[in-house]
Amino acid sequence: MEVFGSLIFVPILLLFVFWSSIQLYAWRLRAANRARRQAVLSSLGFAHTESKQLVGFFHPYCNAGGGGELVLWTAIAALQRTEPDLVSVVYSGDIDATKEQILEKVKSRFDIALDASSLHFVFLQSRNMVEDSTWPRFTLLGQSLGSMYLAWEAMTKLIPDLYIDTMGYAFTFHVVSLLGHITVGAYVHYPTISTDMLARVKSRKKGHTNTDTISSSATLSQFKLLYYRLFMYHYALALQSASFIMVNSSWTKNHIDAILQHSDPILEFIHLLPPLSVIRFFKSSNPPKEARIVYPPCNTREMAKFPLEGRERVILSVAQFRPEKDHAAQLHAFHELLVAHPEYAQSDTTKSVKLVLVGGSRNAEDAARVDRLRALAKELGIETHVEFFVNASYPVMLSWLSRASVGLSTMVDEHFGINVVDFMAAGVIPVAHASGGPLKDIIVPFNGERTGYHAQTPVEFAGALQTVLSLLPEEDISLRRRARTWAVQRFSEDEFEKGWNASGWRDWLRSKK
Known part of the structure; x- marks a missing residue:
């Protein structure tokens, strides 16, 4: 019995030490953030006495010029028009471009004029961690872990008052919540994994996410199905740590709602045991029950x-x-x-x-x-x-x-x-x-x-x-x-703005005042 007790006590002790170390690191990071925050506001021309709140948008490919970027810039433009006390912060991996060049491209590509005085960029050096070319195998897992590393880099440079992921990196929610102690939300364009993907592997149907090598092998298909089940479980936990979720279509809503309600009894039991049990601390006490459709803006x-x-x-x-x-x-x-x-x-x-x-x-x-x-x-x-x-x-x-x-x-x-x-x-x-x-x-x-x-x-x-x-x-x-x-x-853009404002993001920001 003494040996059994030691086997249980040691991992719990190690877990406690690890968790305490993380909490101490996060506290020191937040303490140092006060100076970083003031430096950003000063660089934008705001006086020390001015009360400003920072809304962070995590969008490593903000300069790509696609539909996801149109959502980002339209949301920020609307925020600049209606919320003078807010500063938008974009976490970007476009280190080969300056703020001025990005804003010029936004104007050229989307005909959206942004006010540079209430917009700050945090440039991230580790965007290669979310490139699919970096992870030729186990790409979903690799990119998700890479996004967590990228989120860590983001929080070490600046912690906002509200964090909104606009590219689909749900696993960053854990890092941001833990280090920043702030509310996280998301605009989801496409689920990282879906029930369709699981069904495709289970039926051994060849597709973009299921190569012929996998689909033609029963053994590899079973292994990939297990991998997808594990990933789906943790993706659901990540989404459940958000306070609000917007999606771009009924197709995406159906998938995200299914994932929010997703459960796997076997994995639920396994995650009650240490050290995996610590993951459940990340789950929001009041996760969104469903996603809200906010159709993307179109000119x-x-x-x-x-x-x-x-x-x-x-x-x-x-x-x-x-x-x-x-x-x-x-x-x-x-x-x-x-x-x-x-x-x-x-x-x-x-x-x-x-x-x-x-x-x-x-x-x-x-x-x-x-x-x-x-x-x-x-x-x-x-x-x-x-x-x-x-x-x-x-x-x-x-x-x-x-x-x-x-x-x-x-x-x-x-x-x-x-x-x-x-x-x-x-x-x-x-x-x-x-x-x-x-x-x-x-x-x-x-x-x-x-x-x-x-x-x-x-x-x-x-x-x-x-x-x-x-x-x-x-x-x-x-x-x-x-x-x-x-x-x-x-x-229309007007319909998008109505949907965005109705999502409740302002309520979560006000709750931090």
């Missing part, structure tokens, strides 16, 4: 001015060159269209059609992906009918939106699809994958009539593209006008 007012008539025979894609956007499927669909309708490939006729791909390239991996897409277009024999515009400016993107006839989006389970809303507001008829936000929230009947088209396979996409390109003039204009009306009413 519908500007795009709604574009004429509906006189559109060019252009199929337009607007999406960052990331793997999940599946630009290769767009090339294959376009190839199918030209094979079925060779008259579209004749450049000297009025029926000629071209595919234009506009998108951002974040890093070397994205640049290499663009090169592979160019090679694929050449392999398919369609390169003369395809144009790439990489890291195009906002005016260039608007120019194509004002001219194109059809908008193409092929991402499977697109969490929302700002690009699809842009198509509709600009008068471009959308053709998107029959899943996620485009299926459930965006391309839905308006007044009982069609607002766009859905497809799944390259052949189906080609058929939908052909349907749009062959619409009679009256049908064509009616569909464009209907889609625009729906987009402007439902997905």
Whole structure:
């Protein structure tokens, strides 16, 4: 019995010492933060006597220029207009850019003018810790642990009064809560792991997150399923440590709500034992029961001015060159269209059609992906009918939106699809994958009539593209006008701001006064 008692006492003692050390470190960090906080406010021109609160936005890729960044900058712009006593702090890994350069790109890319005097950047040196290239194996786990390290770096540089993750790094909540003793919240674009991913592994279905090597092996599939179960359990704990959660679509809400309620009896029991039991201290005493849908903002007012008539025979894609956007499927669909309708490939006729791909390239991996897409277009024999515009400016993107006839989006389970809303507001008829936000929230009947088209396979996409390109003039204009009306009413910046303000984030900030 004495030996058994020692076996229990020693790990508990070690756990107590470890926990006490963490608490002491966190206390010293918060004490030192007072000077850092005042230095930031002074650098922005605020007097020592002025009362300001800091709202921190964790967004390591704030300079990427995608839909997630549009949410970030629109939220900050709204905060600057309505909350003069608040200072926005952006935790960014864009160490190759200055504050001025980032704000200039925000203006160029999104036409959002930000007040530099109430905006501070904390530049993080360890963003490589969340790069997928850093973790070629066990990527989800590696990136999540990397995000915790990145959050530690962030808190050592500045602790805000309220922390909002706007990129999907839920595991940072543990670090921020422990070190900063502050409220955390989130705007979730896409769940890090979902029940769909577990089902795909369980059924041994090949996909973007389940390679052929795994899906073809029963042993590897079982091992990955166990890995996913463990990850899902801890991801649920991380989300439950937040005080409020906003999501961008009903698809994301359904998944996040399911994860918030997720339980695994076996893992629950295991986590009652030390040292794993300490993890449960991170769980909020009052976690959100469900997520709130706040549709992303779209610059519908500007795009709604574009004429509906006189559109060019252009199929337009607007999406960052990331793997999940599946630009290769767009090339294959376009190839199918030209094979079925060779008259579209004749450049000297009025029926000629071209595919234009506009998108951002974040890093070397994205640049290499663009090169592979160019090679694929050449392999398919369609390169003369395809144009790439990489890291195009906002005016260039608007120019194509004002001219194109059809908008193409092929991402499977697109969490929302700002690009699809842009198509509709600009008068471009959308053709998107029959899943996620485009299926459930965006391309839905308006007044009982069609607002766009859905497809799944390259052949189906080609058929939908052909349907749009062959619409009679009256049908064509009616569909464009209907889609625009729906987009402007439902997905405007004003609607986003109303949803953001209704999320309750102000209440949590006020509670800290």
